[in-house]
Amino acid sequence: MLKAAIIGSAWRTPLGSNVGEVVDRLLAGERAAAVNARFDASAYTCQLAAAMTQSVAPSRNARFLRRMGLHAVAVAAEALDSAGIKGSDRVGLFFGYGGLRAHWDDLMPAFERQEAGGANAWNCGLDLLHPFWMLQHLSNNAHAIAAQELGARGEGATYGGANAGAQALGAAIRALAAGAVDVALVVGYDSLIEPETLVELAARGACVAGAASPATPYDINAAGFVPGEAAAALVLQRPGEGECIACVQAQDAADGEKGEALAGTLARLVRAVAQPGDVVDGAGLARPEYDAQERLAAAQVTGDDAALCCIMSAMGQIGAASSVVQTIALAELLRRRMLPPIAGLQRAAGGPLRPLMQAEATTARSAIGLCAGAPGLAGIIRVELA
Template structure:
């Protein structure tokens, strides 16, 4: 199946490196890492000592009763991208009637999954007994009667749609590559003229308590006993830094966007039925679906040496051994379902700036290890491609396009291609 395509006319994000494009880009180019031991709750008892949370707090507003902090960040990003595209609320108010005059705005949201609010649930569960006896008196009475409303997966979708007057077609996606699915669906909706403008909002956090426990049990997080934090694509990599982010893109048909277009976007999603991370062949298939002779790729940066090596070899077969390998996730942490949207925004702005950021955390030590490994593999079989080399230092580029790949369990892959205008 061919990738879905559209023009990007607006973008915004909330990331561990900052809230604005101008704030984040210099940090990416400097090789900064957002990893920190500080979080909203103590990390002492969790299988990970470093996380990459979004900086700051969401703005005060009337939606705090129904939406948690990450959803509020997502709503902020959505409204900001909408304004960045030059739209006002009234001129894109959707209509159920296709004959109605005016453009129709479709909202496509993506969230990784439902996360427990442990600040609320822990006091209610702390004194419970296995048989459930006297559950009300033992703590359930502490829960607000409407507490379940905060767990609806489409809260952000509904509230943001009402705020922007979006009554066109739209979908709320969930899962590890929900962001990629939302991008594909939005582009397809534009292609068949179901909507005239699509707002895609993706948000996720891998720093929730139950998520840290699950990822730690699978051995995917940075280990506590390492003296230094090896970056993704290093042969010493032993896990990734969990992060969180919210991002939003405004998409339109290329012919309708005109000179308002910031970039052209292609998106593709794939699955292979694996219980955990997808196969390298699936990553290659997704990258091949969107690639058009590109020489830059932002990798999935899974931070497990064997997985990273397989990915580098697979991408080399698709893009060529001379392609440049970036890893924005090394700077921001892995951001789950938001990855495809965050990658699209990052790549679009990197290309427009005309420079490529290094893989954050790479040092001379890791370079020497890499060179020694390559020396021992000089007799590599002819049918096996040499793996892509991670970019060690920021460098200028004249390229106008790049590919990004992201992954998640079970067996999910997202791929985007961004062409800066």
């Protein structure tokens, strides 16, 4: 299976922005779940969130990009800088984004005073919409602005959906293998903690209810995940063309489900990518039946005794950013020869794989990271030390 070498990275996560410091916090078992700090969510089913606290620098791009898009452009620039790469016609740019969503904090003021039949619609609130409102919703805004600012003029694409990070990684790896680009910059960003996402997550019972500290994925009392957000970027090149941090493979899949992808879809990805002895970073949906099926699917390839960790337990579910964040975190963890505990895990459910209750040393040189989301989307990455 095709792979690429990782030569640079950057991220913004609910646990911080410095890769080393965030991994320290993962190893310490820290968890970012707290009462939603983005807005008053007391009237929502899910009142918890793993929110980023980093501010964005003032930018002219704020006319076209919201907060997460600005973070995405920033991490793209930082990742290229960390790799010592300058933009050119041979630098490709591949973006993974959660998808087109109408932002309620824009829409609600514009529609709350509207009259039946739409009479006088402009003066009843539509005049409150920003002139660039539709442009601010374009899925490829951040991609276009990053390409212009960084000079990344090579081949590339924007992918949407809960597994868009895996899609973008897979496309970048194929572009490198085909010789279409010499360097690939891959960016994934998403937020699941806004009103428009929280309502949808609650409607299908995906997120935890209430404001009390919830049980974690793979706990016997798990009852839904904590939504989170992140922006992350990787710089890739062909293996063997210089020093690298690690190598990565990626694959995505879809099965048409209205909710999260079936566990069988994850199993298909595991069979295609994983190898015996791989550490497993789970999808962490925190639904006992799904968690159990996921563990069984992974163990059939990695072995029953493979270590099970869960970055999403610490950071919350981060949608399209998942595979890019997992790649960065697992590469650093393998390099340190340490694995993190499942943050907050109290009573691990029985089954194959070893859910980690505390940080432990490892001799493993490879790990897989799984992600799953609606509608019926799944992804996998495999990171291996070079």
